[in-house]
Amino acid sequence: MHRVRRSNPLALAVMVTLAEGPRHPYEIAQTLKRRHHDESIRLNFGSLYSVVNVLERAGLIAAEGVERDQRRPERTVYALTPAGHDEADDWLGELLATPAKEYLQFEAALTMVGAVAPGRVVDLLGDRIVALDAEIAGGAARLALLVGRHELPRLFVLEAEYQQALLVAEVAFVRALVAEITAGTFPGLAQWQAWHDGRSTAVHPPIPVSAPRRTP
Amino acid sequence: MHRVRRSNPLALAVMVTLAEGPRHPYEIAQTLKRRHHDESIRLNFGSLYSVVNVLERAGLIAAEGVERDQRRPERTVYALTPAGHDEADDWLGELLATPAKEYLQFEAALTMVGAVAPGRVVDLLGDRIVALDAEIAGGAARLALLVGRHELPRLFVLEAEYQQALLVAEVAFVRALVAEITAGTFPGLAQWQAWHDGRSTAVHPPIPVSAPRRTP
DNA sequence: CGTCGAATACTCGGTTGCGAATATTCACCA
DNA sequence: TGGTGAATATTCGCAACCGAGTATTCGACG
Structure with a gap:
């Protein structure tokens, strides 16, 4: 009880x-x-x-x-x-x-992205963009079908609309990041690249820096 | 092994x-x-x-x-x-x-939002907007502090930037939803309200409708 | 000089979560 | 007619996960 x-x-x-x-x-x-x-x-x-x-x-x-x-x-x-x-x-x-703290896999991956050479990151994120675009298109089509034909009141597809909004935001973020790296305007790109030029291995450490901590 | x-x-x-x-x-x-x-x-x-x-x-x-x-x-x-x-x-x-399927708590909550009367939903989501705005402001300040003062290269705050992007998208979504409900332009609002007028209890069922299933 | 709290380094035990197995019946097709 | 696969309804056991506990030492402060 x-x-x-x-x-x-x-x-x-x-x-x-x-x-x-x-x-x-x-x-x-x-x-x-x-x-x-x-x-x-x-x-x-x-x-x-x-x-x-x-x-x-x-x-x-x-x-x-x-x-x-x-x-x-x-x-x-x-x-x-x-x-x-x-x-x-x-x-x-x-x-x-109340917004809950979520631990997203892609967020986790971003904390370690320094361990991958910039060129490879661009390739990998390129794949992600393609996949995200496809998911967004599929989701939009599905939503249009359900709500457009009045099969479902909008009240019952809100979670799908929310998902779509997050996917759109994510793909925009990734696209902007890729653009900065390929254009060479990403700050610190040279050091990032240089670090990887020094070794044959792909996985490697980012530079640690201590910083003030927010209260959880 | x-x-x-x-x-x-x-x-x-x-x-x-x-x-x-x-x-x-x-x-x-x-x-x-x-x-x-x-x-x-x-x-x-x-x-x-x-x-x-x-x-x-x-x-x-x-x-x-x-x-x-x-x-x-x-x-x-x-x-x-x-x-x-x-x-x-x-x-x-x-x-x-590869984008991974994530199960978000708020997304889960949205699937059941029909179980709460529209008026209460507006109140609850109002609280969420306040909390989200605060989180976004806090995150932005933290980012500005770290990167602006060159304490950390941008490479090592990408995950925080990603989080910010998602939060901004979420608050925009919630704001739009609340606006539609309060303005009375949310489709099906009358039925939603009517359902709740019929009972004293707050938790209740949404209308089930079957629909085509996408491949996972 | 005593002690209180934080840091160090790990162990333990209980829940949760998940995938697979089970056992039965129905529907369909050849 | 018999065999295959999907649907019904649940159980099982292991692996993962998490939080709390343990034991020690260091540093700060009165």
């Missing part, structure tokens, strides 16, 4: 889905997939069932009983409790109101 | 750091923190030591021996192997060239 850690958004998605009515876990997964929420929330069966267990132990959802739909495996149906309702409401509010 | 899963970028950061020369794990952590890489890569001691173990078993790094710096706890010093060098090079290239 103790507090549940607000780490895995799948737990929130389970509660919000159960707010529509009692479901068994497999059915929750079906619903999320039908709505493409599995593209925005990490969903796999192992995690789903373990998350459901945690929620049950915390009293946020409760098993309504075990059904057996004649000739189908038996299944446990869960319902949202009042406590679960409050928790979902509060958690969702927090996610919307 | 088997392959290592490319899930945790900390493993890559360890290898790239070791490319500068042999270090013991605690020293790797110090280095990453001094360079603020811990703001872009999830770093804590538990994960660090387990990641080091995995890398060693995979033959990507090797223990050089156990030192004891008189009156200090003993420590194991590791070095990057040639195989580790290749792996780091390849992994880093992949991260730079």
Whole structure:
């Protein structure tokens, strides 16, 4: 009956889905997939069932009983409790109101980009630009199809619009960076290049410098 | 000696750091923190030591021996192997060239935003805008300080610039959304509102619609 | 001169997360 | 008719992850 850690958004998605009515876990997964929420929330069966267990132990959802739909495996149906309702409401509010620190793979890669020679970086980022453009085009087409034909109200594609906005910003950033490097106007390019001219190996260290630290 | 899963970028950061020369794990952590890489890569001691173990078993790094710096706890010093060098090079290239699917908390929240009444959404997102503006201002000031005073070459703040670009895009997206809702021009706003007028509870279900699925 | 906090260096234990396996039934096609 | 593959519904076990704990020493301060 103790507090549940607000780490895995799948737990929130389970509660919000159960707010529509009692479901068994497999059915929750079906619903999320039908709505493409599995593209925005990490969903796999192992995690789903373990998350459901945690929620049950915390009293946020409760098993309504075990059904057996004649000739189908038996299944446990869960319902949202009042406590679960409050928790979902509060958690969702927090996610919307407070920006969370995210650790992005590309951001991580950028911290180590000095370990790759500038020429190779230009090539690699060129590939990324192509891939990003393709993703953006695909996403835009999909959005136009769904909303344009009124298959889905805009309310239910906001997450896709958000993704598009981030992708557009990323490709602009990468394009600008590549442009600076190829034009030779990127500050410190000479040292960066020189460092790599000295060695045959590609992976190498950036120069460490200490700097004031912001409060987390 | 088997392959290592490319899930945790900390493993890559360890290898790239070791490319500068042999270090013991605690020293790797110090280095990453001094360079603020811990703001872009999830770093804590538990994960660090387990990641080091995995890398060693995979033959990507090797223990050089156990030192004891008189009156200090003993420590194991590791070095990057040639195989580790290749792996780091390849992994880093992949991260730079190929956009990875990221599961963002705010994106997850947007999939469930229909469960919150429009008026409350406007309030919550208003808070987010304030917080985002503050983060952007803080980040810009920090960048100006570091690069403007030539404390750090731009090469070593690219990840911060990338973060800024994403934050700016996000706040623009949220602002536009809030504007549409408050202006009443958001399509489907009436139904959204009506749904919530019907019930006292805040968490509720969005309308499910099936739609064509893109290939992952 | 004592002690309190920060730094050093690592270990440990418990949860979480994930992929694969399981077992059954249905739908379809040859 | 029988065989293949998809759908249904869940369990399992391991690997990863994280936070807290441990033990020591150094430096600062009163």
